[in-house]
Amino acid sequence: MVLKYYFDLLSQPSRALKIFLSVNKIPHESCQVALRKGEHKQEPYLSVNRFGRVPAIDDDGFKLSESVAIVRYLSSKYNVPNNWYPKDIKSQAAVDEFLEWHHLDLRLGCAMYFQTRVLKPMLTGKPPSEKSLAMFTERMNTSLDNVENLWLSDGRPYLTGNQISAADVFAACEIEQVAFGGHDPTKGRPKLGVWLERVRKDLSPHYQETHKYLEKLQATMSKL
Numbered sequence: 443m444v445l446k447y448y449f450d451l452l453s454q455p456s457r458a459l460k461i462f463l464s465v466n467k468i469p470h471e472s473c474q475v476a477l478r479k480g481e482h483k484q485e486p487y488l489s490v491n492r493f494g495r496v497p498a499i500d501d502d503g504f505k506l507s508e509s510v511a512i513v514r515y516l517s518s519k520y521n522v523p524n525n526w527y528p529k530d531i532k533s534q535a536a537v538d539e540f541l542e543w544h545h546l547d548l549r550l551g552c553a554m555y556f557q558t559r560v561l562k563p564m565l566t567g568k569p570p571s572e573k574s575l576a577m578f579t580e581r582m583n584t585s586l587d588n589v590e591n592l593w594l595s596d597g598r599p600y601l602t603g604n605q606i607s608a609a610d611v612f613a614a615c616e617i618e619q620v621a622f623g624g625h626d627p628t629k630g631r632p633k634l635g636v637w638l639e640r641v642r643k644d645l646s647p648h649y650q651e652t653h654k655y656l657e658k659l660q661a662t663m664s665k666l
Contacts, residue, residue, distance in 0.1 A: 455509035525605035540609035551582035
């Protein structure tokens with residue numbers, strides 16, 4: 443049976459994994475789960491992911507959630523090119539280091555900014571809380587500065603080395619949504635800007651196709 447991939451492109455981890463699957467030509471069936479309709483909290487999806495979150499996979503009855511765990515599983519099973527999730531223990535640890543940092547730092551700041559600035563107003567029809575928006579903007583900017591000044595400080599072309607990896611895919615998708623929220627993440631961050639453009643090109647056309655959904659969302663927001 444073909445791998446089933448459950449996702450909603452409103453979700454950053456969903457976008458990152460969709461790109462990862464496409465770039466590596468992993469055969470899969472796309473199963474969309476509408477977050478705005480609450481489908482992730484209902485059956486039959488709860489039988490796939492008991493936590494009620496996206497993304498998730500069903501690989502011939504083996505069900506797995508959490509995007510980083512899925513990347514590790516796919517990298518091993520489908521023997522994807524080594525750069526995405528290296529087999530070398532030190533190179534792999536470097537990718538893992540970023541993915542662990544990303545979850546509680548870059549993701550927390552960028553995702554909460556996007557939710558506060560874009561998603562909640564879209565779903566409720568109410569303007570964002572200025573206090574919350576200011577707090578998450580500050581947190582997001584701190585995380586973006588860390589990417590500029592720490593992760594990209596040594597002149598490497600990618601976050602964890604000289605080749606693109608899963609770390610770059612997750613980070614780029616996270617940072618890209620900030621721009622759709624009306625904030626330029628590259629302003630005052632030249633290294634981040636060069637890196638982001640490099641990743642966009644490396645992942646083309648899958649990166650652009652996956653982000654078309656956010657373009658439509660941005661157009662909707664501009665009419666509100």
